[in-house]
Amino acid sequence: MQDLIALTRVLADRRDTLALGALLRGPLIGVTEEELADVVWQLPHSDEESTRIPRLDLGADPATIANPLVRETLDKLQSLYRKSNSTTPHELLSQAVDVLRVRPLLLQRHGQAERSLVNVDLYLSLSIGYAVRGLRIFAETMTAAWNQEERAVGGRPDAQEEAVALYTMHAAKGLEWPIVIPVNTMTGALGPDNAIVGRKTDTFYCKIFGVAPDGYETARKAEIDELDHERVRLWYVAATRARELLVLPRLDAKPSKSAWISLVDLSLAALPNLDISHLPDDIATPDTGGENLQTRTAFAAEAEAIAARQTHLT
Secondary structure, eight states: OHHHHHHHHHHHOTTOHHHHHHHHHSTTTOOOHHHHHHHHHTSOOSSTTOOOOOOOSTTSOGGGOOOHHHHHHHHHHHHHHTTTTTSOHHHHHHHHHHHTTHHHHHHHHHSSOHHHHHHHHHHHHHGGGGTTTOHHHHHHHHHHHHHTTOOOOOOOOOOOTTOOOOOOTTTTTTOOEEEEOOOOTTSBOOOOOSSEEOTTTOOEEOOBTTBOOTTHHHHHHHHHHHHHHHHHHHHHHHHTOEEEEEOOOOOSSOOOTTBGGGSSOOOGGGSOOOOOTTSOSSOOOOOOOSOOOOOHHHHHHHHHHHHHTOOOOO
């Protein structure tokens, strides 16, 4: 929870050096204090005559940081921070949990991490009510709750070994299950927005009154290609999460070219059918036992009989 609160504060205020230091030093990233001191010492000074130590915040240039882990983390956080004004706190924090691989790290750290994983989802659910008030208010509320040591009911990991868990392809990174069934693959993939930021040049392209600027079509084509490659990588993630069995639904209708099932050639026609011959034909229904005819007198008599059979040792 402390790592998630630090992550929330960093994304809410890029100048929060304390939260960034706590996040980098915490177990989620794992940078030592000596490495953090070296990173701060190597930051460029704004004034050569000034002896003031530079501040390590989210506005630092990742290119000036030699530590590869800190540089990669800052690059991810800056990419998420640029989305803070265009999305809800819940969506932003959900993306941050996926980008920083919080769930796989918890699973690797604890082994049986069901309670920790449920608490991550519980923390994310708390941010749903701040869609209008914003991420900064949510960060302040969570920080105050942590400082005042407010107690909250933790999540209950009711999922057992044979339970069904529903994950997105993004959230499934680093996780695996005995059986995996990709669902909702007939859904069409979304295209890029009209406003595009070139990935190589960081140039912003946008149509104004329907007129496209120079280089807009090239940037849009590059963005479409990159999104297609990313979706193929997501299919690789979905298809490699199963330890024992991967079940691919064979669809009756012909999917469109933009559907997820059409992005890669899964050779569905060549795959064997799922053998369910060993399963019963009819699904058994539990026997309710009929109407409860027990009366208060019968209940008292049964209770007395149970009490009479008890053995007490002195």
